[in-house]
Amino acid sequence: MSLDPPTYLASLQNNIRQRPIPWDGVVRAGTLTEDQLARIRAVDRVKKEARQQTVESNLDAYRLLFIGEPGSQSVLESAAKRQDVVQYLLVLLSDLLNAVPALCKAIVATSDPYRQFLPLLAQSPSPDAAIPLLTSTVLVGLLAGSRDESPHAIDRALPVLLTYLSSLIKSSDAGLQDIGVQACSSLLYSRAARTRFWRQRSETVTPLVEILRAAAGVGNKDASASLWSGTTGPSSSSSRSGFEGSLGGGVGLQLLYRVLLVMWQLSFEAADMGDDLNDEYDIVLLYTQLLRLSPKEKTTRLLVSTLLNLLTANQNTLLPTAVLARLPALLQNLQTRQFTDPDLREDLDKLRELVDEYTKTKTTFDEYVGELNSGHLRWSPPHRSEVFWAENARKILDHENGELVRRLADIMKKPWDNDKAVLAIACNDVGCLVREVPEKRGQLEKLGLKTRIMELMGEADENVRWESLRALGGWLQYSFEGAK
Missing domain, CATH: 1.20.1050 (Glutathione S-transferase Yfyf (Class Pi); Chain A, domain 2)
Known part of the structure; x- marks a missing residue:
């Protein structure tokens, strides 16, 4: 699924390409050498075919140009004090990586291919600063272009790059968000990369x-x-x-x-x-x-x-x-729509078959268990059904040595500040369990459910107070009867 490059990034790169760089003055100042300038001019502002031929016939020279070697600085290191030159070189390198895949592989094959670039990501705290943004594009090109799964890529470069891209996604600027999201998509090229992405999921x-x-x-x-x-x-x-x-x-x-x-x-x-x-x-x-x-x-x-x-x-x-x-x-409803995408129709059929097969074999009890396991209660049919509780209360209490009741207790421990209905539903369920299986009240009390019910009688929410009162009423009724 190829996507057009983000508009924001394409505009920035085009502006930098069109800027005049006084190359001869850069050489006279000692920022670049004559040899480095010759390499740059050989691929700058030339047709794609000529650029590709030049780089492919001099792969080692262009690898050294951009990442250097011990005792020989790269152009990015040499030009570090000239922000305009660094920006131009990053755009040029990104163009070369797109046009000449062999260059990408040649760079990644070196002992420490990302050393030059990672510090540039942290050059500015602002997410829209040009050099970190252009550097991230180069790094995405290197990693995705080579599908690098080496420790240098997965354990060193990728975590730093993902942190930077996440800052773009969190931005309020839609253009920066677009760049960050599309870059992340390019980076999920392998299980190792996807696992790393998931490990950093908070970011x-x-x-x-x-x-x-x-x-x-x-x-x-x-x-x-x-x-x-x-x-x-x-x-x-x-x-x-x-x-x-x-x-x-x-x-x-x-x-x-x-x-x-x-x-x-x-x-x-x-x-x-x-x-x-x-x-x-x-x-x-x-x-x-x-x-x-x-x-x-x-x-x-x-x-x-x-x-x-x-x-x-x-x-x-x-x-x-x-x-x-x-x-x-919802799937039943979607089946009535005339989708033209054959892959969508096929996946929709598979998904509906999967869900239908599950629902055919599941009971109302299974639905209730699923709701408890989800950790979030809603007013689904079982909660208000007297038949459901008459048939399943004991089963709920005994299921997997009381696991379901423990889940109910865990749900009730939370304050649910944004959804008080959950507490009202939980109180309803506890009351139903007490009503149907009063001899198991001790099991519920050991889990702190009676205490929690009494606490909830002081809740500001009227429905929670009502349901907790009803639940406690059942408790007290059987307690009095037992005392007679």
């Missing part, structure tokens, strides 16, 4: 998810609560486009597509990181919401393909969440 994945949350119309502070509450609304299973040219939060379609592309590439490691991706970012729920809003086939295709990768690799853990997020109904 790399988090800002991407923040962009996706903005596109979904939810803030980062209460993203989970907003998304879960959206699954219960009257239009939760409908497919709404709602946006033309721009999505929620001012996220443009092109930026959205590029962020989705990076996440799709990352999803090829779903077996290793899919569960954590969902635990930390509610990714299945977020993607289901984005799929409802997706206005273009190209974004829909990436959303569907990423969900397919995640759910296929983590069926036991993520399919229950997909059902809670109302993905089955």
Whole structure:
């Protein structure tokens, strides 16, 4: 999937190419040697074919020109005090790497190919400073062009480069975001690179998810609560486009597509990181919401393909969440749309088959277990069903030596400042367990549930107070009856 270069970067590079450099004066000042200048002029402002032939016939000379060797400085080192010259040389090198893949391989084959460039990334604290920006382009060209998986690349250069690119993605400037996201996409060329990207997820994945949350119309502070509450609304299973040219939060379609592309590439490691991706970012729920809003086939295709990768690799853990997020109904709705992309239609069929196969074999009890495992409760049908509790209360208490009740207790320990409904639902569930299996009250008390219920009677939220009062009433009823 080749993408056009970011407009901001292309404009900057074109401006630098057109700047006149007084090369003879640079040589007279001792900044560059005559030999270095001759190498530069041989490939500067010439046709692509001539440039390629010149470099390929002198690979070693051009490798030395840009990265030097012991006892011989590179042009970047020699010209370090001339910012205009350094900028020009970085643009020229980036052009040469694109035009002559053999140069990329020749540079990477050296003992320490990134030594010249990494310090330049930290030259300015400003993310839009020209030299760090142009240096990042060179580094992306070297790493991606060679698909380098050496320790120099994965353990040394890539972490520093990803930190810099993340500063671009976090910028409020859409042009810089575009550069950072597209560069990250170029760098996810191998499992080792994707693993490194994931290890730095607080820097790399988090800002991407923040962009996706903005596109979904939810803030980062209460993203989970907003998304879960959206699954219960009257239009939760409908497919709404709602946006033309721009999505929620001012996220443009092109930026959205590029962020989705990076996440799709990352999803090829779903077996290793899919569960954590969902635990930390509610990714299945977020993607289901984005799929409802997706206005273009190209974004829909990436959303569907990423969900397919995640759910296929983590069926036991993520399919229950997909059902809670109302993905089955949404997929049914999408089947009625006439998509022209054959890959999208194929992935959509596979995803629907996967989800349908799961839902055919699962009971209401499985749905409740999936909800507890998701760590977020919502007013789904089991909670208010007397039949459900009559049939499953004891099973819930005994399941895996009380694991489900422990999960319920863990959920109740949190304050849920942005979604008090979770606490109200949890109180409802505890009350139902006490009502149906009163002899197991001791098991619940040992987990601190009675104490927590009493604490919640003082909550400001009216629904939490009501549900906690109802739960405690059942507790007291059986306590009095036992005392008679």
